[in-house]
Structure formats: C-alpha cells, structure tokens
Amino acid sequence: MKTCKEMALIWNISVRAVTSLCKSGRIPGAVKNGKSWEIPDEATKPVDGRISSGEYCKKGMTTDRKPLPIGISDYVRAQSDYYYVDKTMLIKEFLDQKPLVSLFTRPRRFGKTLNMDMLRVYFEMTDEDTSKYFEDKNIWKCGKDYRLHQGKYPVIFLTFKDVKFDSWQATVEKIKSLLQEEYGRHQELLSSLKISDYEKEYFNKVLSATENEVELSFSLEKLSKMLASHYDKAPIIIIDEYDTPIQEGYSKDFYDEIIGFMRNFFSGAFKDNKNLSYGFLTGILRIAQESIFSGLNNLTVNSVMDEAYDRYFGFTNEEVSEMLDYYGATEKESELQEWYDGYLFGNEEIYNPWSVINYISKGCVPQAYWVNTGKNEILEDVLKVAYEDITEKLYSLIRGGKVLARIDQNVVYRSLTEDPTNIYSLLLVAGYLKTTIKELQADGSYLCQVSIPNKEIASVYKSEILAHLMKIGAVSRTTADKIAESLFLNDYVKLEKAISEYMDKTISFYDTASESFYHGMILGLISMMDNQYKIKSNRESGKGRFDIGLIPRDDKYPGMIMELKWKKNLDDDELTLLADEALCQIHSMEYDSEMKSEGVKKILKFGIAFSGKSVCVKTN
Structure with missing residues (x-):
C-alpha cells in the first residue's frame, strides 16, 4: 500500500488531488487508516474526465453539473440553480456567540453580500416557508435549538455596494432610493393598528423619497421601532458594504459629508437601540477613527486577523478540492493554488472565491479575474x-x-x-x-x-506601479517601449539611454537609493514584457544567484540575464568598471546554466551599474 504523497509523486499531481480522488471513491481499493489514506500499489491514475493537458474542455462539463454562480449574490437562487459552497455554519457560529452587532471586514468579492443575503433568508419572517432553502444544508443538521430561529425575525436589509457616485448630492439620492425600496418591502406597517399616524406619515415620506437629509439619517432607527411595535419582535438590521460610499467620498472630495451622515445613520440603528435583536455589517475597513461607531460598545469586529468566522468568507482548501473534483479538473489544483490561494484569514488558508469560480467556468485559464472587478x-x-x-x-x-x-x-x-x-x-x-x-x-x-x-495580485502590482510611473511623468510609454526594444535588440547604448531618461525625470531620492531599489526599479520597467518572458529574480543558477532573468516563453525570443551593481559617488570611469565587473560575474558564476539546460539557445547578458542618477550598461 502507498500513501497519498507517494502516489502524488508517481502520478505527477498534488497530494490534495489524490486525497480528493480517494474521498470520491475514484481509486478502487483505497482505504482510510486513521487520518490517512492507503492506496493499493497497483492502483492506476483515474482518467475519466481528468485534465491531462493545459487545455480545459468545457464540453467535459456534462448537463448534470450545475453552473458556477458568477456575480450571483441572491442566496435562494445561488443555492438552488448553481454550484453552492455551503457557508450556513456561519449561522451556527453566530448563534453560539450571539454578539449584538457584528462587523465583518473582508476584501471585495469574497462572498460578503451572498452571506448577508443568506442570513436575511434564514432569519426573516415571511409568508413563504423559507426553511426549504436550508433543509439540505449543514445548519439544519445542528438541531432544533438552531432551527428555532429560522424565519422568526423581521429584517431590515441594505447593501451599499453600488453607492458609487461623484458627488454628495447624488450619493444622498441613491441612499434615499435604497431606503425607499426597503420601506417598500414593509408596507404592511401602513395598515398596522400598532403604528401611530405620525409614524405612518414619516413612512410615506420615505416611500416618496421626499425626506430631507436629517430625516434620512434616522430612517433605520424609525423603521426598526415600527417593525418591533408591529411584530412584537425587535428586527435584525443588515448593512452590506457599509464603507463603499465612504471610499467614494474620500476619492471624490465629499468625505466630511458622508462621515457626518453615516455617524448619525449608524448611531440611531445600532447604539442603544432597544428595537434591535441583532445587527450585521460588512465592509473592507473598520472606520473607527472617524467615530462612525462612536460609543458603540456592543460592536464585535471580525477582521482578516481574527480566528472567528475565518472560513466563511472565501473558499477553503477542502472546498476548492471538492469543486475541482465535481467539475473533473483535479489536475488543475496546483495552478489554481499558485494563482488564487495564499490568503490567511485568522488561521485558515483561503482562496479568492471570485477568481476560483471564474477560472473554472472559463476553461481553467489563469487570468487576473478579481483585480479587474x-x-x-x-x-x-x-x-x-x-x-x-x-x-x-x-x-x-x-x-x-x-x-x-x-x-x-x-x-x-x-x-x-x-x-x-x-x-x-x-x-x-x-x-x-x-x-x-x-x-x-x-x-x-x-x-x-x-x-x-x-x-x-503580483500582476496588478506590476501594472498599477507602471501606470503610476507613467502618470507622474516618471516614465512615458515611449521610454518603457525603448527599454523593451533595446533588450530585444541587445542594444546596450539604447538601453542605457532609456534608463537614464527614466531617472532624469524622477525626483532626487534616487541619489541616495540602494541596490535593492534599482533592482526593483528595473523589474518594474520590464514588467510589461511578462507576456513574452517568465521574469525571475534572485534565482539560483550555476555557481550562485543572478539578479534578474528573463526566460522566454517562445523559442523566437532570446533569454536574458541581468546583474546589477551600485555604489555611491562614482565618476564615469569607475561606473564603467563596475558595469564590467557585473558582466564578468555573469560569466564567471555561469548564471546562464539553467537557461541552457532548458534549451534556450541565445542568451543576452547585461551588466548594469548605478550611482545616483548615472547608469552604465555593458553586454556580451
């Protein structure tokens, strides 16, 4: 019998992929011994639907496989019509702790809106029996103590994810329309005998969007009071992406207005509000220093640093393995991990969910899906x-x-x-x-x-940093093109001139920069060549480590190796000698060994020396 690790080496797939095959019964004779799987020595690698090349074939996704929920934040629809990763145990964890007001801070597109809609559907009392949307989910297996809360609360739900406007006035109008829609969901209050006439008058103001900013700022407080009176049950208030309009205010110069409004808006809803059962908020940041939550001592913050709820936003390793197995793409796990894994929320390793579902649904083609949203x-x-x-x-x-x-x-x-x-x-x-x-x-x-x-994420750093350098005039597209062209042509004079042009247009701190800074600067300038080259930094080869290597993705391009040197206050002759030293180091340390072993026939070598704003390039 062999272990999953041993079979992974034999079959050239990841250990997690082998484990997933064992769990799904795809390996005859595999048995679980304690926490580990044992696999028969004669077992063969499953081939039914598995990916054996870089091409992922969508026709392999048979009609009985559900589509992935790209852009779906409606819980009812997501869990019934699409492949749904069950996050309902978030409900159990919440009910075990029962914090009065919870704030979940996570990056965008990590499932916050879908999870908040799940909470709304679970807790909200409606004419429809919504328990059917949870009977096959993990929360339903937890017992009657948890099921007793299902469908028992009035709920106020707002999402600010689309409140993105250039002015404060437009932002106010959008918030008015959101409250108008939410009040419209609760029009049963207008016929309630428990609601006073003046409250109904206010209710109609919000319905017609004729309330002023002051009246709008306590609309959550008013609605929660009316719902509590009508149902004899304090409502749950859910605010999704609360900080989106705040970020817009910061970038569009109405920051003070939005902060002042939100302070009153949230204070009425969550601070000392006796007409509140529970509150939930989501966002990217905790805006505590601006006193939005001033005096809100009942707020529990759950950030990317905290262990609580760490597995409910984004996909875990196990969830990704199961998804790949479902779509017959287990052999793509290593690539998917390299591109979209790496986050650590609390103690849980997390994949970016938006990128994972786009990657699988678009044929397992690795691209920057999340950063383009x-x-x-x-x-x-x-x-x-x-x-x-x-x-x-x-x-x-x-x-x-x-x-x-x-x-x-x-x-x-x-x-x-x-x-x-x-x-x-x-x-x-x-x-x-x-x-x-x-x-x-x-x-x-x-x-x-x-x-x-x-x-x-590495790809967005490269593109944004290059775009920023162009925006501030530090480097033009022409300059960047010159650098790329000079490298292709092995024209060290043109390369030296292009780098000098770049440094001449930048501010004076380059005079006191370090070698690591110049190293990063060159990486930034050649980042646009990422489509033609695999750009490597400080890679071991030959008798040491080269500074920068460009390994061609196509045989028509030459390989390139750069060694960088830096010293302060050098004159032209000394700078030339330093560049010669860098070029000699490439030869003496045999930095081209790895590229040669990979079949790269033509390899260009560049010794580049810096001193302040001066540069000298030597090549073979």
Missing part, C-alpha cells in the same frame, strides 16, 4: 504617498520578498497622508497582501511579516 483605487492612493523606503519595499514585494510592517486595523483612508506607513494595513485588509507571521502588540495592533498572496 474594480479600479484598485486603494493601490493607486498608496502609490501617491509612497516615499523612498515604501517604494523600495513595494518593489521588494513584487520580487517575492517579505516586509515587516505594523498593522493597525483601525486605519482609515485619509490616514495615508498623515502617516504613509499605514499603507500596509490598508493593502492587507483590501486583499493586496497576506500575513505570513503576526504578533499581537499591547496597543491592539499587530507586528506582521507581509507578502503578496499569489500570482494574480
């Missing part, structure tokens, strides 16, 4: 305030490095201008970084080692 404004804001040390660390992250950073979960958008080191906190909660090591500090912050989670 938004404008990446947060990363743009970070780059605007990044100074030398931060920029250097961002380049280090692109190269696969790790950065030590203090993570403050109370970070707000405008704190970037007050203290640019807050960028790491913002990037972490927004999904652009992951923690590899974290240590809680006495003030409630964390000291963390952070890195880029996966290939998808």
Whole structure:
C-alpha cells in the first residue's frame, strides 16, 4: 500500500488531488487508516474526465453539473440553480456567540453580500416557508435549538455596494432610493393598528423619497421601532458594504459629508437601540477613527486577523478540492493554488472565491479575474504617498520578498497622508497582501511579516506601479517601449539611454537609493514584457544567484540575464568598471546554466551599474 504523497509523486499531481480522488471513491481499493489514506500499489491514475493537458474542455462539463454562480449574490437562487459552497455554519457560529452587532471586514468579492443575503433568508419572517432553502444544508443538521430561529425575525436589509457616485448630492439620492425600496418591502406597517399616524406619515415620506437629509439619517432607527411595535419582535438590521460610499467620498472630495451622515445613520440603528435583536455589517475597513461607531460598545469586529468566522468568507482548501473534483479538473489544483490561494484569514488558508469560480467556468485559464472587478483605487492612493523606503519595499514585494510592517486595523483612508506607513494595513485588509507571521502588540495592533498572496495580485502590482510611473511623468510609454526594444535588440547604448531618461525625470531620492531599489526599479520597467518572458529574480543558477532573468516563453525570443551593481559617488570611469565587473560575474558564476539546460539557445547578458542618477550598461 502507498500513501497519498507517494502516489502524488508517481502520478505527477498534488497530494490534495489524490486525497480528493480517494474521498470520491475514484481509486478502487483505497482505504482510510486513521487520518490517512492507503492506496493499493497497483492502483492506476483515474482518467475519466481528468485534465491531462493545459487545455480545459468545457464540453467535459456534462448537463448534470450545475453552473458556477458568477456575480450571483441572491442566496435562494445561488443555492438552488448553481454550484453552492455551503457557508450556513456561519449561522451556527453566530448563534453560539450571539454578539449584538457584528462587523465583518473582508476584501471585495469574497462572498460578503451572498452571506448577508443568506442570513436575511434564514432569519426573516415571511409568508413563504423559507426553511426549504436550508433543509439540505449543514445548519439544519445542528438541531432544533438552531432551527428555532429560522424565519422568526423581521429584517431590515441594505447593501451599499453600488453607492458609487461623484458627488454628495447624488450619493444622498441613491441612499434615499435604497431606503425607499426597503420601506417598500414593509408596507404592511401602513395598515398596522400598532403604528401611530405620525409614524405612518414619516413612512410615506420615505416611500416618496421626499425626506430631507436629517430625516434620512434616522430612517433605520424609525423603521426598526415600527417593525418591533408591529411584530412584537425587535428586527435584525443588515448593512452590506457599509464603507463603499465612504471610499467614494474620500476619492471624490465629499468625505466630511458622508462621515457626518453615516455617524448619525449608524448611531440611531445600532447604539442603544432597544428595537434591535441583532445587527450585521460588512465592509473592507473598520472606520473607527472617524467615530462612525462612536460609543458603540456592543460592536464585535471580525477582521482578516481574527480566528472567528475565518472560513466563511472565501473558499477553503477542502472546498476548492471538492469543486475541482465535481467539475473533473483535479489536475488543475496546483495552478489554481499558485494563482488564487495564499490568503490567511485568522488561521485558515483561503482562496479568492471570485477568481476560483471564474477560472473554472472559463476553461481553467489563469487570468487576473478579481483585480479587474474594480479600479484598485486603494493601490493607486498608496502609490501617491509612497516615499523612498515604501517604494523600495513595494518593489521588494513584487520580487517575492517579505516586509515587516505594523498593522493597525483601525486605519482609515485619509490616514495615508498623515502617516504613509499605514499603507500596509490598508493593502492587507483590501486583499493586496497576506500575513505570513503576526504578533499581537499591547496597543491592539499587530507586528506582521507581509507578502503578496499569489500570482494574480503580483500582476496588478506590476501594472498599477507602471501606470503610476507613467502618470507622474516618471516614465512615458515611449521610454518603457525603448527599454523593451533595446533588450530585444541587445542594444546596450539604447538601453542605457532609456534608463537614464527614466531617472532624469524622477525626483532626487534616487541619489541616495540602494541596490535593492534599482533592482526593483528595473523589474518594474520590464514588467510589461511578462507576456513574452517568465521574469525571475534572485534565482539560483550555476555557481550562485543572478539578479534578474528573463526566460522566454517562445523559442523566437532570446533569454536574458541581468546583474546589477551600485555604489555611491562614482565618476564615469569607475561606473564603467563596475558595469564590467557585473558582466564578468555573469560569466564567471555561469548564471546562464539553467537557461541552457532548458534549451534556450541565445542568451543576452547585461551588466548594469548605478550611482545616483548615472547608469552604465555593458553586454556580451
């Protein structure tokens, strides 16, 4: 008998893929011994529907397989018509703890809206028997104590995910329309004998969207009171993506207006509101420093750093393995993991759910699916305030490095201008970084080692940083093209000129930069060549590690190796000697060994020396 690990090596697939095959009964004779599987020595690799090449064939998805829920945030529809990853145990965990008001902070497109709609359907009392949507789910197996809560509460539900406008007035009108729609869901209150005439008058104002801003700010408080009076049961209030209009206010210059409104809006709904059974909010950030939740001592925050609810937003390893098995794509697990895994929420390793379902549904083609669902404004804001040390660390992250950073979960958008080191906190909660090591500090912050989670996020760093350099005039598209062309043509004079042009247009901190900064700078400038080359940094080859290698994806391109050197205050002759030294190092250390072994016939070698704003390039 063999272990899953041994079979994984023999069959050239991941251990998790073999385990999934065992669980699904695809390997005859496989038996579970304790926590491990034992597989017969003579077992053969299953071939029914498995992927044996880089091409994923959609026709392999037979008609009995449900489609994946791309863009579906309606729980009833998602669980009945699509492949649904069961997250209903979130309900059990909540009912075990019973926090009065819960805030869940997670990156965009990690299932927040779908989970909040699931809570609404579970708890809301309606004329329809909604228990049928949960009878085959995990929560229903937990017993009557949990089932007793199903369909027993009036619910107020708002999602702010589409409140994205350029002005405060347009934002107010959109919020009015959301309240108008939600009040419209509860028009039974207008005929209730338990609701006073003045309350019905206010209700009609909201229905007709004629209330002023002050009246709008206590609309949640008013509706919760009326629902509690009518049903003799305090409602549950759910606010999804509460901070979306706040981010818009920050970027569109109505930040103070939206903060002032939200402070009153949430205070009436959640602070000392006796007409509240439970409250749920979701967002990317906890905007505590702006006093939106001022005095709200009943708020429980569940962030990416916390263990509570860590497996309910995004997909776990087990969930992804089961999904790949369902669609007959278990052999794509390693690729999928490389591109979309890597997040750590609490103690749980998490995949980006939006990217996973797009990857599988679009034929297992790895692309940057998640990063294209938004404008990446947060990363743009970070780059605007990044100074030398931060920029250097961002380049280090692109190269696969790790950065030590203090993570403050109370970070707000405008704190970037007050203290640019807050960028790491913002990037972490927004999904652009992951923690590899974290240590809680006495003030409630964390000291963390952070890195880029996966290939998808690495791609957006490259594109956004290059776009930012162009925007500030540090590098033009023409300059970037010149660099790419000079590398292809092995024209070191043109390369030297293009790099010099770039540095001449940048600010003076390059004068005191380090070798690692120049290393990152070159990586950023050649990032546009990612389609033609696999760009490697600090890769072991020959007798040491080269600085930058460009391994061609097609035989028609030459391979390239770059060795970088840097020293302060060099004159032209000294800079030339340093470039010669870098080129000699490529030859003497045989950095081209790996490329040669991979069949790359033509390899260009560049020795590049920097001193302040001066550069010298030597080539073979």
